[in-house]
Amino acid sequence: MTNVLEINNLSGGYSQLQPVLHGLNFHVNESEIVGLIGLNGAGKSTTIKHILGLMEPISGSVQIKGKTLMQGPDHYRAEIAYIPETPVLYEELTLWEHLELTAMAYQIDDADFHKRVDPLLKEFHMENKTKWFPNQFSKGMRQKVMIMCAFLIQPSLFVVDEPFVGLDPLGIQSFLDLLIQVKNNGTGILLSTHILSTAERYCDRFVILHEGRILEIGTLEEIQQKMKMPNATLDEIYVKITRGV
Amino acid sequence: MDPKSLWKERANSYWMMAIRYLRYIGNSGFLFSVYVSFILGSYYYSILIQALPKNFPAVELMTIVLLFFVLKGSIRTFIKPPDSIFLLSAEQRLKPYFQRSLVYSFIVQSFVIVVIFLVLGPLYFSQITGDITIYLGSLLLVILLKGWNLLSIWEELRLPNNRFKQLSPFVRGTTSLFLLYTILDQRWLLTAGLLIAICVLYLVMYRKLANEHPLKWERLIDLESESLMFFYRIANMFVEVPSISRRVRERRWANFLIPILSGKRERVHAYMYTRAFIRSNDYLGIYFRLTLVGAVLVYFLSEGFLLWGFGVLFIYMTALQLTTLWPHFDAKVWVNLYPVSQGLQFYAFQQLLFRLLVIQTMIYTIVSYFNHYSLIQSLIVLVLGLLVVLIFVKIRLKKQLSKRFVLSK
Numbered sequence: 001m002t003n004v005l006e007i008n009n010l011s012g013g014y015s016q017l018q019p020v021l022h023g024l025n026f027h028v029n030e031s032e033i034v035g036l037i038g039l040n041g042a043g044k045s046t047t048i049k050h051i052l053g054l055m056e057p058i059s060g061s062v063q064i065k066g067k068t069l070m071q072g073p074d075h076y077r078a079e080i081a082y083i084p085e086t087p088v089l090y091e092e093l094t095l096w097e098h099l100e101l102t103a104m105a106y107q108i109d110d111a112d113f114h115k116r117v118d119p120l121l122k123e124f125h126m127e128n129k130t131k132w133f134p135n136q137f138s139k140g141m142r143q144k145v146m147i148m149c150a151f152l153i154q155p156s157l158f159v160v161d162e163p164f165v166g167l168d169p170l171g172i173q174s175f176l177d178l179l180i181q182v183k184n185n186g187t188g189i190l191l192s193t194h195i196l197s198t199a200e201r202y203c204d205r206f207v208i209l210h211e212g213r214i215l216e217i218g219t220l221e222e223i224q225q226k227m228k229m230p231n232a233t234l235d236e237i238y239v240k241i242t243r244g245v
Numbered sequence: 246m247d248p249k250s251l252w253k254e255r256a257n258s259y260w261m262m263a264i265r266y267l268r269y270i271g272n273s274g275f276l277f278s279v280y281v282s283f284i285l286g287s288y289y290y291s292i293l294i295q296a297l298p299k300n301f302p303a304v305e306l307m308t309i310v311l312l313f314f315v316l317k318g319s320i321r322t323f324i325k326p327p328d329s330i331f332l333l334s335a336e337q338r339l340k341p342y343f344q345r346s347l348v349y350s351f352i353v354q355s356f357v358i359v360v361i362f363l364v365l366g367p368l369y370f371s372q373i374t375g376d377i378t379i380y381l382g383s384l385l386l387v388i389l390l391k392g393w394n395l396l397s398i399w400e401e402l403r404l405p406n407n408r409f410k411q412l413s414p415f416v417r418g419t420t421s422l423f424l425l426y427t428i429l430d431q432r433w434l435l436t437a438g439l440l441i442a443i444c445v446l447y448l449v450m451y452r453k454l455a456n457e458h459p460l461k462w463e464r465l466i467d468l469e470s471e472s473l474m475f476f477y478r479i480a481n482m483f484v485e486v487p488s489i490s491r492r493v494r495e496r497r498w499a500n501f502l503i504p505i506l507s508g509k510r511e512r513v514h515a516y517m518y519t520r521a522f523i524r525s526n527d528y529l530g531i532y533f534r535l536t537l538v539g540a541v542l543v544y545f546l547s548e549g550f551l552l553w554g555f556g557v558l559f560i561y562m563t564a565l566q567l568t569t570l571w572p573h574f575d576a577k578v579w580v581n582l583y584p585v586s587q588g589l590q591f592y593a594f595q596q597l598l599f600r601l602l603v604i605q606t607m608i609y610t611i612v613s614y615f616n617h618y619s620l621i622q623s624l625i626v627l628v629l630g631l632l633v634v635l636i637f638v639k640i641r642l643k644k645q646l647s648k649r650f651v652l653s654k
Contacts, residue, residue, distance in 0.1 A: 104246035
């Protein structure tokens with residue numbers, strides 16, 4: 001197995017003079033879902049921004065398939081699909097145009113685009129809403145647009161920031177099913193969330209972030225053993241760890 | 246995806262929107278007051294220039310004025326918040342897009358420089374040199390300097406927040422200052438030397454940043470939304486701009502105004518309007534600024550029509566601007582659900598406007614008294630002011646509002 005995402009000793013933040021992240025080390029393998037867990041303000045979003053290359057490391061590095069952003073700017077970003085916490089859409093574009101734009105930006109050819117787009121629309125029950133504009137969508141539907149655009153890309157790495165809020169139960173299930181499907185096809189997934197029960201069921205490993213530092217990292221069993229809390233749920237472990245700091 | 250056509254599309258849709266608002270501004274009577282102040286301004290300007298002493302520091306003054314316009318002005322990229330997600334992977338391919346943004350910003354801001362240079366022209370010719378070739382040559386050099394600044398700012402935007410990022414504006418500012426001074430003081434040898442220096446500076450320091458740092462999308466989005474907000478805020482003085490996000494400041498020091506403006510027995514609409522006036526957007530700022538500028542004019546203008554006219558003009562302008570407060574609660578459903586007659590909203594608004602304008606009239610009256618110490622002059626200011634206030638609030642207001650907003654019965 002190779003690492004899709006490799007984070008080495010990453011320190012970073014908005015200001016290079018006041019780091020928010022302190023020496024993070026973790027990776028995401030192919031065919032693996034890694035849960036990024038942390039309180040509000042723990043540094044999850046900042047970590048994600050560093051992975052996307054929206055922010056620059058103060059020290060350390062972020063590599064996608066062995067290359068940093070500036071070593072291969074063309075390939076780096078094409079390998080990542082990102083689903084943001086709050087959906088951000090073009091108010092003047094329809095659902096279909098969002099999908100088309102994504103295909104253009106990621107240089108997906110027409111044949112692939114059409115092959116991928118129909119099953120996605122069907123899965124999220126949006127086939128008859130392709131001509132709708134974002135202001136006609138509910139928050140959950142906006143989220144679905146972002147999700148569909150991300151799945152259209154078929155990248156090496158998925159970065160997903162709190163996807164469950166606002167989605168209806170069917171939407172959540174469809175999303176998780178698709179996630180498993182792309183995972184089995186070899187994609188690595190970094191999933192940031194507060195819904196620990198879901199994370200517990202779907203993630204292979206966990207990175208527990210607190211105040212910009214990694215507190216624990218590993219599979220649930222590994223963390224349970226280390227904390228001497230066998231059979232404890234992720235929720236219980238999480239509360240124990242963060243309260244203990 | 247063609248970056249060039251994407252840029253064209255974005256720029257076009259911006260200008261479509263802008264022209265719509267500019268038309269409102271043109272129709273609002275604002276242009277007339279610009280016209281009047283232009284004529285008055287150029288009259289006083291020419292008197293001022295003739296009265297200037299021979300040793301007036303014209304070069305220094307022009308350097309400072311031009312420095313402001315050379316450094317100021319950001320790059321209009323026309324990018325939108327979703328771009329940082331949807332177009333992220335296309336960053337490298339978007340080069341032609343951003344090049345267009347740079348050229349566009351350069352043209353627009355060069356135009357501003359030309360206008361400033363024209364305005365400063367009389368000062369230049371009377372104080373520095375009468376040679377028009379030198380004048381035009383200097384203008385060209387200043388425009389070049391503007392271009393250099395834009396290019397450097399663009400690369401500077403890539404920098405992460407570090408010491409270099411903090412230092413860079415200083416470097417640009419100081420070099421621009423020196424270069425402007427040498428141009429205006431016609432020290433051509435030094436100018437040439439500095440020109441070469443800034444070219445080297447760009448090549449050595451700024452140009453290579455593109456290979457070291459990716460674009461900072463969030464910063465670009467912030468900058469773009471700032472430029473957009475700046476435009477909206479200006480447009481909002483003349484017409485309600487729906488996309489302006491309402492900014493709220495507490496302005497606790499202004500709370501003493503609330504009882505004065507809303508009266509003893511506060512009613513719900515008066516309650517809302519006074520607080521919105523003080524805390525929301527820039528209503529209070531507009532009111533203060535217009536009152537201040539009007540007061541300064543009233544303090545300096547010679548007695549007679551000019552004094553009375555400007556007093557009235559500023560009261561009328563303030564009244565016009567304040568009407569933008571009317572639809573402040575239109576989007577709030579609950580206001581319509583209050584068990585209060587809708588007519589009371591208009592009454593409350595009328596009352597607030599009346600009080601604000603009467604306060605302004607009184608200020609002008611008092612200030613004008615300190616100008617001439619003539620009771621007659623101040624009395625005329627007072628009577629004319631009150632007349633305008635009454636006519637506007639009691640008669641014009643309804644019509645004025647219904648021109649732009651839907652009035653409920």
